[in-house]
Amino acid sequence: MSDDSSTPAPSAGTSQSDVKWRRVVDASTRWPVIAFVVSGTFWLVVGSLLALIASFKFQFPDWWTQQAWLTFGRVRPAHLNTMIYGWISMAGVGVSAWLWARLLKTKLRGRGLLLLSAALWNVGVLVGTIGILAGYSRAIEWVEMPYAAFAFIVPAMGLLVVSFIRTLWHRHARHLYISVWYLGAAILWGPLLVVAILLPIYSGVPEATANWWYAHNILGLWITPPGLAAAYYLIPKVIGRPVHSYHLSYLGFWTLALFYNWAGVHHLVGGPAPQWVATVSIVFSAMMIIPVIVVAVNHHLTVVGHFKKLKYSPTLRFVVFGAMSYTAVSLQGSLQSFRYWQEVTHFTHYTIAHSHLGVYAFATMIAFGAIYYIMPRVTNWEWGSKRLVSLHFWTTGLGIGAYFTALTIGGVIQGFQMLDPDVAFLQIVEDTRPWLVVRSVSGTLMTVGHLVFAYLLAKIVVQSGERPDGPTYFHPVPAGTFEHVGGDGARSVPSGPAEESAS
Amino acid sequence: MTRIALIFLGAFAAIAMSFTALTLLPRLQLSTVEPTPGTADYTYSEQLGREVYQQEGCMYCHSQQVRPEGFGSDVARGWGPRGSRPGDYVYDDTHQLGTMRTGPDLHDIASRQPSRDWHLAHLYQPRSVSPGSVMPAYPYLFEVKKESSVMASETTVPISPEYAPPGDSVVVATERALALYDYLMTLELEPMDREASN
Numbered sequence A: 001m002s003d004d005s006s007t008p009a010p011s012a013g014t015s016q017s018d019v020k021w022r023r024v025v026d027a028s029t030r031w032p033v034i035a036f037v038v039s040g041t042f043w044l045v046v047g048s049l050l051a052l053i054a055s056f057k058f059q060f061p062d063w064w065t066q067q068a069w070l071t072f073g074r075v076r077p078a079h080l081n082t083m084i085y086g087w088i089s090m091a092g093v094g095v096s097a098w099l100w101a102r103l104l105k106t107k108l109r110g111r112g113l114l115l116l117s118a119a120l121w122n123v124g125v126l127v128g129t130i131g132i133l134a135g136y137s138r139a140i141e142w143v144e145m146p147y148a149a150f151a152f153i154v155p156a157m158g159l160l161v162v163s164f165i166r167t168l169w170h171r172h173a174r175h176l177y178i179s180v181w182y183l184g185a186a187i188l189w190g191p192l193l194v195v196a197i198l199l200p201i202y203s204g205v206p207e208a209t210a211n212w213w214y215a216h217n218i219l220g221l222w223i224t225p226p227g228l229a230a231a232y233y234l235i236p237k238v239i240g241r242p243v244h245s246y247h248l249s250y251l252g253f254w255t256l257a258l259f260y261n262w263a264g265v266h267h268l269v270g271g272p273a274p275q276w277v278a279t280v281s282i283v284f285s286a287m288m289i290i291p292v293i294v295v296a297v298n299h300h301l302t303v304v305g306h307f308k309k310l311k312y313s314p315t316l317r318f319v320v321f322g323a324m325s326y327t328a329v330s331l332q333g334s335l336q337s338f339r340y341w342q343e344v345t346h347f348t349h350y351t352i353a354h355s356h357l358g359v360y361a362f363a364t365m366i367a368f369g370a371i372y373y374i375m376p377r378v379t380n381w382e383w384g385s386k387r388l389v390s391l392h393f394w395t396t397g398l399g400i401g402a403y404f405t406a407l408t409i410g411g412v413i414q415g416f417q418m419l420d421p422d423v424a425f426l427q428i429v430e431d432t433r434p435w436l437v438v439r440s441v442s443g444t445l446m447t448v449g450h451l452v453f454a455y456l457l458a459k460i461v462v463q464s465g466e467r468p469d470g471p472t473y474f475h476p477v478p479a480g481t482f483e484h485v486g487g488d489g490a491r492s493v494p495s496g497p498a499e500e501s502a503s
Numbered sequence B: 001m002t003r004i005a006l007i008f009l010g011a012f013a014a015i016a017m018s019f020t021a022l023t024l025l026p027r028l029q030l031s032t033v034e035p036t037p038g039t040a041d042y043t044y045s046e047q048l049g050r051e052v053y054q055q056e057g058c059m060y061c062h063s064q065q066v067r068p069e070g071f072g073s074d075v076a077r078g079w080g081p082r083g084s085r086p087g088d089y090v091y092d093d094t095h096q097l098g099t100m101r102t103g104p105d106l107h108d109i110a111s112r113q114p115s116r117d118w119h120l121a122h123l124y125q126p127r128s129v130s131p132g133s134v135m136p137a138y139p140y141l142f143e144v145k146k147e148s149s150v151m152a153s154e155t156t157v158p159i160s161p162e163y164a165p166p167g168d169s170v171v172v173a174t175e176r177a178l179a180l181y182d183y184l185m186t187l188e189l190e191p192m193d194r195e196a197s198n
Helices: A016-028 A030-056 A072-104 A111-133 A147-169 A178-198 A204-239 A246-262 A264-268 A275-287 A289-303 A307-311 A314-336 A339-345 A349-379 A386-419 A425-462 B002-029 B044-055 B116-124 B175-184
Strands: B142-146 B169-173
Touching: A016 A030, A016 A072, A016 A349, A030 A072, A030 A111, A030 A349, A030 A425, A072 A111, A072 A147, A072 A178, A072 A204, A072 A349, A111 A147, A147 A178, A178 A204, A178 A246, A178 B002, A204 A246, A204 A264, A204 A289, A204 A314, A204 A349, A204 B002, A246 A264, A246 A275, A246 A289, A246 B002, A264 A275, A275 A289, A275 A314, A275 B002, A289 A314, A307 A314, A314 A339, A314 A349, A314 A386, A339 A349, A339 A386, A349 A386, A349 A425, A386 A425, B044 B175, B116 B142, B116 B175, B169 B175
Parallel strands: none
Antiparallel strands: B142 B169
16 A cells, blocks of 8 residues: 555554464364475475486486486476476465465365365375376376366366355455455466366467466466565565555556467467467567566565575575566566577576576475465474575575576577587487586476475474474564564564554 | 465465466467478377387477577577477477487487488497487387397388497387387477568
8 A cells, every 4th residue: 555664554463362363273274284385395306306216317317218208208297287287386375375365354164175286186186196207198298197187177167166266255354355366266277277288179280379378377377476476475564564555566467468378379489380479479468567676676676675685595586586586587488488599598598597597486485485484374383494494495405506507608599509400409408408408407406305394394284293383484573573463483473563564 | 264265265376377378378379379390190100200200309409399599599500490380399299398408409300310220220229320429229110029020011211330230130120119210200380480470
């Protein structure tokens, strides 16, 4: 609401009754959140190991070649599918379920349905991953898992929708915060996208346009909205000031809804698809600059003046890292759709770097940050070790930084070399190798971070040992820094909402 | 309630529009496209080979779309006589256009490299014919057996001494390897008049 207030607005949020409803609401989300977040993290670890196998094969192409299921062309899509449908989808649902109940100020409904959904979802991803490795890939990028896997995942999504609608129906909140908009739209978009791409009506070149319409949208309309919703909630919440401009956030939502879903077919620029399809996509990719700037203004200007808080709060550090990456990846995406830059970067590792900037540096880092905030509230326990949280941050942060930098540079070199017909192809292969070594090393670093995170998560879920002191900060916090929210991890202290920003 | 309805309806309308425009319209527009000269439906063996191609994920390193002259250097590199056209794909029921060129484009591989011995040796051990390649080897598409037990109907693959199996063993291609070769030989672009149908 207010654009310039740096002090937390006084509101009803500090009353005792407020603390009480939050506890009740948080408690209602407990098992669904744990089920989805823990499952997601399991797939994160599986997906990381698959990624490492795939990456190291470029250094050792004759390693593990006797077994068909370990060949690069199977391990790579298995990695992508476990990460997209296992890790980030399930973690995203866990985070969304908690946000949904909190923001609607009511208990999460259909908790049994959500637990069933998590079970079906896991079976689906398991069937899909084994299916790809066993040679039953559908061989359509981003939807490689066989139909049998989607036979579990689509009903799982359906149960999710039922639970979310029922919760919405019983809401006590009068005002619908912008995060609710994003989450509500995503639970509509996600199932529609998956059903649309599974229709058996595509072949040839139109199948390729449908493919990239889908693949880009599953990122933009299913994975991105929970990430933005979490950032919109957590940045103001932890910092203790309202979103920079609440009105702008409406503009950001509608422009994303209208523009994003047209952008995907820029993957086919210069290909055999009708020219107008690619042109339309380029135009909308460029128009995506509007929602991106809006979101950037809201997320980054809210943080301005409070950067020192990044030193202490794990949630804030991960989420701000993710929000900055969102700005970067989106602007890069707009730029990348232009014909000149497509001509250079298409078909190179640059694209791989770009997709990891989106799914990892943005969506995954925000998911980590959100989970650091949410888990203490739903488990009534604290994170076991601030040093391990710090290790998790630095391994993943530096890991994705090195990964992105190496593949971006390597990809651009690869692209320019490919444009020059006098450079022999095997020379390009040779020159790309060092960058792929960096990928393997940074992937290893990220995997270490994921194992640390999985360990911390296991400890907080089973409430092992003595209850650690909380909330968890990287460093001792000067008095007054986070008092408005009662800190990252504490539930017992009243957490006053930053007015309109998040309640 | 009205605001919620607005959000859901707006979100639905947005996705319905782009779905129609980006998937249904191209399908309609290209539904009457004629196969380009030289493009034919797949035989049993070619179809089997295509399944091997999909199963082993060749697409993740090899595209099947030659960019036209003036956009990229595909034609200058000898990857095809012309850019790929929708008519080249009419029988492709799972498209394999691909988005990555860790290896070269394959849409015209049959003109560039028609040798069966080369392809089979390359699949068995890429580095035996293409030093410096990072392509995976696919030994599981082959059998190594005693020369004396090879039947007349079987296809023996000549492998350079450095990578050949020891002693009197030889490399024999399985049905799947031969089918994959058959499929690769369907990937051929015939030159066309620039003005010809899209």
